[in-house]
Amino acid sequence: MTTASTVPATSPDDATLVSRVRDGDVRAYEQLVLRYQGQMFRLASKMLADWTEAEDVVQEVFLNAWRRLHQLTDDAAFVGWLYRMTTNRCLNVIRARRPKVDVDLDTAESPRTDTRPEHAVQVSTQMAALTEALQELTPEQRACWLLREVHGLSYEEIGVIVAANATAVRGRIARARAHLSEVMKPWR
Known part of the structure; x- marks a missing residue:
């Protein structure tokens, strides 16, 4: 899922970073978090319609990814693994809710500002x-x-x-x- 357009030529690819993380390189994990936290937050905020819950979910997902990195069998599949964890966590939060919530899709990023x-x-x-x-x-x-x-x-x-x-x-x-x-x- 990682393409040349999303990763600058000077940045290591996901597989390299994950391999470094497995060897104890915390800075490599920081790079992965910086690379994907925006995408995971946008997904969570749109699924949950709540920025606070989305922030909590994303933080939890990255913490769980850190703790469970040994379970990832293909280092290059890191971003797909993050999407799966984020989606599943959001679905669990939605299922746990009783009443419907008011969603504001326009809060994440508006593609246009019109005066x-x-x-x-x-x-x-x-x-x-x-x-x-x-x-x-x-x-x-x-x-x-x-x-x-x-x-x-x-x-x-x-x-x-x-x-x-x-x-x-x-x-x-x-x-x-x-x-x-x-x-x-x-x-x-």
């Missing part, structure tokens, strides 16, 4: 509608949709993360897209 108030109101209203529609999905559908549409992962990568085959992942994403398409019709 026209009428446009800002429209975008805000659309984001609120999308947030509400995402909360109506099952946690598994939401996870698959976010991993595909927001994080750009392949069906196979998502399958590994959510412990499902690619066909099941495609089905979840298709159902999520159909629901979101229906709910978002007024905004087209």
Whole structure:
């Protein structure tokens, strides 16, 4: 999953860093955390719709990754392993909740800043509608949709993360897209 565009040419690849961590190099683990904490936080914050919970989840995931690094069988699979741990931890948090929560997808990173108030109101209203529609999905559908549409992962990568085959992942994403398409019709 690590590409040349995400890792500067002078930085060691994930496998090299993981190998160094196994040899006791704490700075190598710091590099891995710095490299992936933003991606894991964006995923957690969108799944949980709560920055504080997302921060807690990401911190817990990186702590568990440090403690369980010996369980990782392929050093190059580190980022996929992080996605899987983050997704699973978020799903557990969602399942443990009793009431629905109010989600604000626009809080992580807004792709655009527009100074026209009428446009800002429209975008805000659309984001609120999308947030509400995402909360109506099952946690598994939401996870698959976010991993595909927001994080750009392949069906196979998502399958590994959510412990499902690619066909099941495609089905979840298709159902999520159909629901979101229906709910978002007024905004087209």
